[in-house]
Amino acid sequence: MSAAQSGRALASVRPSERQLGWQEMEFYGFIHFGMNTMTHREWGEGHEAPALFDPSDLDADQWVAALKSAGMTGVILTCKHHDGFCLWPSDVTGHSVASSPWRDGKGDVVAEVADAARRHGLKFGIYLSPWDRTEASYGSGTGYDDFYVAQLTELLTRYGPVFTVWLDGANGEGPNGKCQLYDWERYYAVVRAHQPDAVINVCGPDVRWCGNEAGETRPDEWSVVPRALQDAERTASRSQQADDGTFARLVRSDDRDLGSRAALAGHEDDLVWYPAEVNTSIRPGWFHHSAEDDQVRSVDELFTVYLRSVGGNSCFLLNVPPAADGRLRDADVDTLKRLGQRIADFRARRIEAAATVTSGTPGDIATAWPGRARTPWCPDDSDTRPAVTLAFAAPRRIEAVVLGEEITQGQRIEHVVVRGGHQGDRTTLAETNAVGYQRILTFPPALVDTVVVEITQSRDTPVVSRVAAIGTPS
Template sequence: MTTAEAHGRALAAVRPSERQLSWQAMEFYGFVHFGMNTMTDREWGEGHDDPAAFDPAGLDADQWVTALKSAGTTGVILTCKHHDGFCLWPSDVTTHSVASSPWRGGKGDVVAEVADAARRHGLRFGIYLSPWDRTEASYGSGTAYDDFYVAQLTELLTRYGPVFSVWLDGANGEGPNGKVQVYDWDRYYAVVRELQPDAVISVCGPDVRWCGNEAGDTRPDEWSVVPRALQDAERTADRSQKADDGAFARLVRSDDRDLGSRVALAGHEDDLVWYPAEVNTSIRPGWFHHPAEDAAIRSVDELFTVYLRAVGGNSCFLLNVPPARDGRMRDIDVAVLDRLGRRIEDFRARRIEATATVSSGTPGDIATAWPGRGRTPWRPDDTDPLPAVTLAFAGPRPVEAVVLGEDITQGQRIEHVVVRGRRDGRWTTLAEANAVGYQRILTFPPAEVDTVLAEVTEARDTPVVARVAAIGAAS
């Protein structure tokens, strides 16, 4: 075995956990930013707001969940507490919560209503609990605040059923003269692992990596195997939002574009982790609802493009849709979600029936394993010099995309793939890419072909392919 082969096998040996596998298969889920900021028309509240301001008379969690589900989402994450410190559940460790508000006569619990609605409609439920708290007096005191935060985390993880994600961000605008709280991340993680072992811990956590921006931008190639240093929560916090200036939501950094190629991993071979990416953005300029932004909803075309690049770029897509002050999502947001869902369904429905042949071994069910996941992935012979899958159609068809996926239970192995199409006996290159991972959707100008060929030209180890599908052009 050559040094390069040994290196490749070492990279391919890094594997996801069961919770990461379950999370990756969700593909697309919703974020709901709602709370005191909704009432005060702020993005970052300053804390100490009068709980009397929270009184969303028309709050309808079923409307939120059904709207998100119409877009094709599989789960919903709620901002149970944002940076201002106001809790959407009756916490036992603070009075700064819905229990002190007039909403539902002080007997309400937004977290319970959303968790219950999610279960009713078949979506998984997740929580956001801001580590930064601008109301709690113990913030900045060290262990006393950690005790407070762990108490709130425990309440959320024990009262509302299964949780698929605990979303911890690194935003903090205290500034150089503000309070400094050194979070006990390891303690927080241990609480999640004990109380919700199936939940992924996202962003400032060890399971799911922030893509690095809030604009919905995606890397040309997204790798799940990266240096362990990227799991450092303080590194993530350092790159997170520092000021409530509105610019960060559309900021895209030009660095860190390659996190996991062989070149990027050189020197880190002995300290690698499986740390897949999540792409998060909002349907509006802000994360909370602001009446002034009712005419600034992102278009279906733009959101569908983000969806294709995220879900089709070895990432998951987290889309925020904020309810308004009355407790309902605005009709324009709901309409865009519905149209987005129809667009996604139409794309999936255009999968072309094909006969799959392979360069070696047996094809399994890779040609029919999308949407979803097949039970019999294809593994070519270890000696196959150019592993390839051929999809033959009944006749010429206009094709505009090819979906590829690896069986990531065996790691991320493909390092370069070329997709070609044949018409009248002549082959034309349609698309190519480096990273594939869980799923890669390669789009290109419509081409009429009778056969599609996907060739793995470079790999870290023998590739294990879960799906190959051709998508017909829209009529």
């Protein structure tokens, strides 16, 4: 296969509508809450007394409002973790809120969070652990799959639209000492039947785990990868294996290149669109522990993760755990609010610019961000060094450039160089390989009157949806 043929093959892989909708969400939240919150554990043992679940002041509106203040677009709730306790009244087990004193046994945390999400304009997603340390049928094969599918169906049919089903890979022993061989394909079919617009994350075919839970990102994140990466069992083997908070800060350095042309050589006939999600917690653990109240991550650290994930062709999933009384702690709420202000300020510093291009027409790529262009820029096929120039009305000090591809046409850019011009001189500010949905390139502040973005290598004719220069804080 020639280089041109290889490039066209890679560029021909495209996202589904559900994947495109998910990518545009960019930043959303995780809520880990349940029996573990009451017992101060990360992993419950199973069979914990339902009477232990009795939050005195559960306020789902506070949770969702805090996430929204950070600029998030959705919320995922841990409807059932590995201990097996259900935050909704499931028809197939008594190990749920229906057996607890909370709301006199008539409560439904899932309903309260789903309703709060709708009130605040956020999308709602569910986490349902396949591992269940209470259910007697776990490890029995089809019998447990029937149980799990029944619970999954309840969650997918009772609470309105769901934007994601987040499937954990943890696979330990059940109460009978056996492990379950999960029937992933059956689970996926249930999701597709009841919520066809929902993406299935991590142990699923739509969105892949970035490979760690520390918020670390790859230098280049590619959405077009070998189909083998969709193997749920592979992900399960790399999931958390111990009941502690260290996994949320563990950084792996393997698998750094999943999708360059060299990495994909020989796989051109078996590729999928499988974009990455970066997930981490605002605290060391995923569930709330009062001993960690002084260990909430700083706004600076979280904003850096945001830039590298949302600005690295990934989405950012940030966990924020409520305390045992059912409320988020002030430190978490304050950090989220300040993070949202930081993100809003960054966006507000986009510099107005006139765009010119080496061929074709620029469309509205210079004014689209933080959205994507209605009329993307596609240079002529004969343009071997396509470039867009942003010209400012006066010299400005800038610290970042935002780029984005029109991913409905695939991921095509393989190398891009950004140069800044001032009084006739040009300096290289940044360069990168993968762009994809969005790439935010940061660099030391530079005084420039023009920014030139030159695409030096691509898999096919590039299609650009946004180019923006970000000024320094005033």
